[in-house]
Amino acid sequence: xxxxxxxxxxxxxxxxxxxxxxxxxxxxxxxxxxxxxxxxxxxxxxxxxxxxxxxxxxxxxxxxxxxxxxxxxxxxxxxxxxxxxxxxxxxxxxxxxxxxxxxxxxxxxxxxxxxxxxxxxxxxxxxxxxxxxxxxxxxxxxxxxxxxxxxxxxxxxxxxxxxxxxxxxxxxxxxxxxxxxxxxxxxxxxxxxxxxxxxxxxxxxxxxxxxxxxxxxxxxxxxxxxxxxxxxxxxxxxxxxxxxxxxxxxxxxxxxxxxxxxxxxxxxxxxxxxxxxxxxxxxxxxxxxxxxxxxxxxxxxxxxxxxxxxxxxxxxxxxxxxxxxxxxxxxxxxxxxxxxxxxxxxxxxxxxxxxxxxxxxxxxxxxxxxxxxxxxxxxxxxxxxx
Amino acid sequence: xxxxxxxxxxxxxxxxxxxxxxxxxxxxxxxxxxxxxxxxxxxxxxxxxxxxxxxxxxxxxxxxxxxxxxxxxxxxxxxxxxxxxxxxxxxxxxxxxxxxxxxxxxxxxxxxxxxxxxxxxxxxxxxxxxxxxxxxxxxxxxxxxxxxxxxxxxxxxxxxxxxxxxxxxxxxxxxxxxxxxxxxxxxxxxxxxxxxxxxxxxxxxxxxxxxxxxxxxxxxxxxxxxxxxxxxxxxxxxxxxxxxxxxxxxxxxxxxxxxxxxxxxxxxxxxxxxxxxxxxxxxxxxxxxxxxxxxxxxxxxxxxxxxxxxxxx
Numbered sequence: 265x266x267x268x269x270x271x272x273x274x275x276x277x278x279x280x281x282x283x284x285x286x287x288x289x290x291x292x293x294x295x296x297x298x299x300x301x302x303x304x305x306x307x308x309x310x311x312x313x314x315x316x317x318x319x320x321x322x323x324x325x326x327x328x329x330x331x332x333x334x335x336x337x338x339x340x341x342x343x344x345x346x347x348x349x350x351x352x353x354x355x356x357x358x359x360x361x362x363x364x365x366x367x368x369x370x371x372x373x374x375x376x377x378x379x380x381x382x383x384x385x386x387x388x389x390x391x392x393x394x395x396x397x398x399x400x401x402x403x404x405x406x407x408x409x410x411x412x413x414x415x416x417x418x419x420x421x422x423x424x425x426x427x428x429x430x431x432x433x434x435x436x437x438x439x440x441x442x443x444x445x446x447x448x449x450x451x452x453x454x455x456x457x458x459x460x461x462x463x464x465x466x467x468x469x470x471x472x473x474x475x476x477x478x479x480x481x482x483x484x485x486x487x488x489x490x491x492x493x494x495x496x497x498x499x500x501x502x503x504x505x506x507x508x509x510x511x512x513x514x515x516x517x518x519x520x521x522x523x524x525x526x527x528x529x530x531x532x533x534x535x536x537x538x539x540x541x542x543x544x545x546x547x548x549x550x551x552x553x554x555x556x557x558x559x560x561x562x563x564x565x566x567x568x569x570x571x572x573x574x575x576x577x578x579x580x581x582x583x584x585x586x587x588x589x590x591x592x593x594x595x596x597x598x599x600x601x602x603x604x605x606x607x608x609x610x611x612x613x614x615x616x617x618x619x620x621x622x623x624x625x626x627x628x629x630x631x632x633x634x635x636x637x638x639x640x641x642x643x644x645x646x647x648x649x650x
Numbered sequence: 651x652x653x654x655x656x657x658x659x660x661x662x663x664x665x666x667x668x669x670x671x672x673x674x675x676x677x678x679x680x681x682x683x684x685x686x687x688x689x690x691x692x693x694x695x696x697x698x699x700x701x702x703x704x705x706x707x708x709x710x711x712x713x714x715x716x717x718x719x720x721x722x723x724x725x726x727x728x729x730x731x732x733x734x735x736x737x738x739x740x741x742x743x744x745x746x747x748x749x750x751x752x753x754x755x756x757x758x759x760x761x762x763x764x765x766x767x768x769x770x771x772x773x774x775x776x777x778x779x780x781x782x783x784x785x786x787x788x789x790x791x792x793x794x795x796x797x798x799x800x801x802x803x804x805x806x807x808x809x810x811x812x813x814x815x816x817x818x819x820x821x822x823x824x825x826x827x828x829x830x831x832x833x834x835x836x837x838x839x840x841x842x843x844x845x846x847x848x849x850x851x852x853x854x855x856x857x858x859x860x861x862x863x864x865x866x867x868x869x870x871x872x873x874x875x876x877x878x879x880x881x882x883x884x885x886x887x888x889x890x891x892x893x894x895x896x897x898x899x900x901x902x903x904x905x906x907x908x909x910x911x912x913x914x915x916x917x918x919x920x921x922x923x924x925x926x927x928x929x930x931x932x933x934x935x936x937x938x939x940x941x942x943x944x945x946x947x948x949x950x951x952x953x954x955x956x957x958x959x960x961x962x963x
Binding site: 297301356358403407408409410412413414416417418419420421424425427428548549555558559562590591592593594596597599600602603604606607609610611613614 | 683730734735738739740741743744745747748749751752754755756758759762763766770773775872873874876877880881883884887925927928930931934935937938941942943945946948
């Protein structure tokens with residue numbers, strides 16, 4: 265009994281618990297919506313969304329479907345890391361989709377028109393994302409423009425710009441709205457390094473997936489173990505105090521958004537350079553990848569490592585949504601579920617407060633009256649999140 | 651040229667309505683980044699009403715029912731923001747963003763389910779309202795007058811009076827400037843903020859239905875409202891949170907938005923042969939530039955974005 269209590273007080277355990285609460289509530293609301301549309305198949309539909317690849321009939325098909333989900337988890341994870349990194353510095357990087365578009369634009373252009381090897385295209389994509397990110401950063405640092413609004417504006421500007429650039433003769437056939445397929449020669453695509461054999465020879469499974477996980481660990485190390493990360497977080501906590509302590513707060517804002525932009529740009533490279541899909545030059549809405557990244561970030565408890573699992577979950581329910589009976593249910597139901605989860609993540613602080621309240625009440629009423637410092641813990645947990 | 655004027659005015663009406671909504675919310679102390687989502691919900695309410703009304707309905711009933719449905723849904727949806735940010739002190743940026751995603755997803759799911767229930771083969775996410783839309787239009791020469799334009803002007807005047815000339819408005823603004831002081835003289839800050847957010851739901855929902863009836867007679871709900879809610883926020887900042895300035899800013903932005911609809915009909919613009927994507931980008935680029943020059947000395951309500959906590963003084 266005592267062990268269980270101390271587990272509940274553990275902040276990381278609380279984060280996981282609150283994320284699970286968000287998931288369960290989100291799925292429950294999604295289920296209710298499915299019931300309202302058609303009660304007969306709602307149970308099966310929510311099961312399909314949850315289980316995704318596990319619903320396939322043969323083991324080879326399951327492996328292949330899992331590979332597809334993982335291939336799309338890598339870019340999603342990069343977008344989530346971008347948002348997570350910036351949020352830790354007190355910036356809400358809703359411009360991640362725009363930075364992602366820029367990465368796709370330059371990365372694909374280089375790969376198709378110049379046949380650059382994949383790592384060169386990847387670096388170019390990162391630079392493109394960083395440039396877009398630093399525009400938001402500079403506007404925020406020097407002109408006091410809210411990064412959310414400038415981010416949204418840039419999302420649309422870069423979308424149309426990307427459509428124009430990739431719609432040129434060098435990257436697109438006249439007959440098709442999609443960019444040309446990447447050739448298999450000359451290291452243009454991200455190599456698979458044997459990973460594909462694990463997933464029933466699914467060619468879209470590449471080293472992008474382990475690389476994305478490495479990036480997550482790298483971001484975690486930078487944020488929590490280095491002086492650079494400490495300075496950035498200090499700027500996020502209190503800009504004026506950071507300035508007083510001799511930190512270059514304006515420069516930190518720009519650097520943060522540039523790094524966030526680079527991460528999102530790499531995310532685009534991780535999707536488009538595997539040949540998983542082509543860029544549609546006629547699309548007129550901002551890619552969902554960046555917005556799903558917001559869900560993954562907050563569901564992952566704003567922790568780079570938690571983000572890995574959250575990204576997989578979000579991508580899995582998105583892919584699961586595409587498998588449900590489309591003649592009865594809309595596949596966008598998974599978007600609905602993830603957006604409800606994001607909304608509920610806003611209540612995380614309240615959930616944690618409620619848990620701590622409950623613990624302290626229980627402690628007071630129970631036999632362990634001597635357990636006084638509970639209230640301090642609660643206050644710390646609450647203050648630490650902000 | 652008449653066409654340009656007509657589109658400018660209708661888009662300016664949208665921006666003005668939604669920006670006024672943001673203005674009320676921010677004056678009460680809550681940043682409403684969910685305006686985009688509120689617009690989508692308003693658009694959904696209005697479009698579904700127009701779609702459902704039987705063919706012979708009188709023009710007056712169509713106008714009233716559509717407008718009310720849009721307003722009602724906008725206000726209902728804004729409650730999500732109010733509950734989370736006022737009562738539960740959630741992060742306003744996060745909740746606003748969640749609302750935008752939620753509105754688009756919910757509207758898409760709803761419209762698709764509705765279409766499929768009427769015709770099992772119909773899996774589109776759009777609603778058509780060619781017939782009922784005509785109820786809103788009146789032709790004055792070549793100019794296509796829309797009743798929504800009048801509504802926008804009336805609401806602009808009402809907003810101005812409400813904000814500056816009534817006790818309610820002054821109290822509302824006090825809650826956005828210094829909620830502690832407002833509370834100390836007996837104003838209920840939570841109630842005032844609720845009022846601010848609900849008014850923004852009212853105006854945002856109305857703006858949504860105006861937007862999707864401007865120039866088109868069918869709306870694909872997967873698209874949301876294409877960042878228009880955020881353009882309205884840019885208009886609000888450019889207008890320095892003042893109704894009259896907001897109206898002027900809305901006209902400027904409306905002009906740039908209208909250009910992308912009508913540039914082919916204007917000889918000297920068509921002759922320049924600028925690709926259409928440039929016109930699509932134009933409103934967003936202009937708003938970035940404008941924000942860069944106006945945000946530095948902005949007179950934003952001082953306490954906006956900070957959840958009010960009675961215990962913190």
